[in-house]
Amino acid sequence: MSVTARDVARVAGVSISTVSRALAKPDDVAPATRARVLETARGMGYLPNPAARGLITGQTSTIGLIVPDLENPFFAAVTKGVQSRARAAGYHVVVADSDEDPSQEEDLARTMAKRVDGIVLCSPRAPDSVIAQVALECKLILVNRSCGDIPAVAIDNLTGIRQAMGHLVALGHRKIAYVGGPATSWSNTARLASLQVVAAEDPDLELVDLGSFQPYVSGGIAAADLVIVSGATAVVAYNDLVAFGLLDRLRHRGVSVPDDISVVGIDNIRMSELTFPSLTSVGIPLVNCGRAGVDLLLDFVRDPSTPPKHHHDLSFRLVVRESTGPVRTSAALQATA
Amino acid sequence: MSVTARDVARVAGVSISTVSRALAKPDDVAPATRARVLETARGMGYLPNPAARGLITGQTSTIGLIVPDLENPFFAAVTKGVQSRARAAGYHVVVADSDEDPSQEEDLARTMAKRVDGIVLCSPRAPDSVIAQVALECKLILVNRSCGDIPAVAIDNLTGIRQAMGHLVALGHRKIAYVGGPATSWSNTARLASLQVVAAEDPDLELVDLGSFQPYVSGGIAAADLVIVSGATAVVAYNDLVAFGLLDRLRHRGVSVPDDISVVGIDNIRMSELTFPSLTSVGIPLVNCGRAGVDLLLDFVRDPSTPPKHHHDLSFRLVVRESTGPVRTSAALQATA
């Protein structure tokens, strides 16, 4: 089949162990032989068999990544970050898509557990108990979710929400609606809680929780009419996709954004600057989340007692675009007329 | 460390080979022992070590996927299709992102060659010679690219272009511009050639080739001003992202779409129905491309002499949205006024 260490050994006139050493720990072999072995290995196109190596070392040089939906730009960005960082560290990435189905997360993790050195679980929808159980069976780190003391790349939603709300309040908005994501979503819970914290700090501020919607464009479309009747002058969406849905449906309903209603998204995905009106959004550099996840995982894989570290910039940033503007009450509109 | 076949054998009171057989070929073992072995295996949470199995069978139950950019919705969709189909067939997917760098494709393929049963190479930018070379070193199939007789999921660009052009011509457009993608892109070559074929069929039709641009939104933004001065009343973009860029820049320049210029994208990604104006686009079901790729690869892996098969619906479909409309010459505008 393929060229093995045995073949290289024979050609180079050394033993198999010398071949192995020449590649793995070059210092343990004499410069002369090392050069000869490396040369013939390269010449024969020899590459160590990862399965054989993994069998004895217990290492696979591969990490797993589980995301809810590869087509969602949020996870696509994280995946890109994970992939790039892993590759830089000499690791491969096996990726799995749970199709937003919480029960699959457990399955997927278990199925890939034996063939990876560790798993990056991104935005899992499964309950804490399940995640804790999975963490017992393999090295696991979380992105965009916290669970017990499992190492995690945490996203400080409160800071982001505070920026978004501060922006809206500065524009004069006092009644603000929230179009939530899936009830099982940790982000959604965190974002709603953050909104409540911020709202509670200002007696004049009224928060209207419109409930849970699909985390896609369709969710925003479904929620738009509720926003209209809620009487809110501004709305914060669970994520940018939902905000796109809002934008679309509000336009079809003849409601002007931002003149009648201001819309803020969360995540600040690339597409947000290209809609019309373009979308005001708070987001973190998602690719960095992926990178940070890999760093965390590799630290953990190498020494499970290492405390979580965060060297990356994972802070929210508000980008104001066309979808938000000052409150226009009918009185205000009359005043300007 | 982990529970092995040896452990199960001891507990179940059988030999290691019986454990192996009970799981791999259940018919070769007596129903009674089979039940007992399977039961204890499940009870102990035994899962065969893939490295050990792979070492002897030469199979990894894993396929590789190489794409130019995971964040590009086009490839995200393909990746999703690959992942879902592979999983259904009991395969894992290791994914790599070449960052649109042709030279990385070769490296990536070579690096993962030994740890996968085959590779799906999607929209490679590398020259034919390189791809042919890689195909010698591992089982390889192509998506959205053809190269010699390497099995490939081909996309019939001519059909799609014909639909797009037919639509524009029906609206009265006679001078149509093309904003191309990377010169090294096989799709771009195919699309430009198709446009030329279609244009040659109609003497009244004038095709203006505006040259190559980045396959991103930025490319469309860069091309928009050229479109304006070209005198064309309609423009076909290399892909939807480029079309978004056109839409954005044309709006900023005060050019109305579709009243002044009609815009057609290619790929019909999800986002296309959400821009304003929404984008007329021709596209194929991209997730199906991924699925088809996996089917093709697995056929190939199982029997390299099998000729390529296409059971999937990979035909283009035109979706007309707000970005295209009838030609408005100044004369026509006066007539309506």
Place this chain on the structure above:
DNA sequence: TTGTAAGCGTTATCAC
């Protein structure tokens, strides 16, 4: 039907 034993290609542990 089941057990024994020989590898798969590497790394790790010893002697030399």
Place this chain on the structure above:
DNA sequence: GTGATAACGCTTACAA
């Protein structure tokens, strides 16, 4: 510094 040799966990003839 280098070479035998024993694992690693499994599959698969072959023997019983």
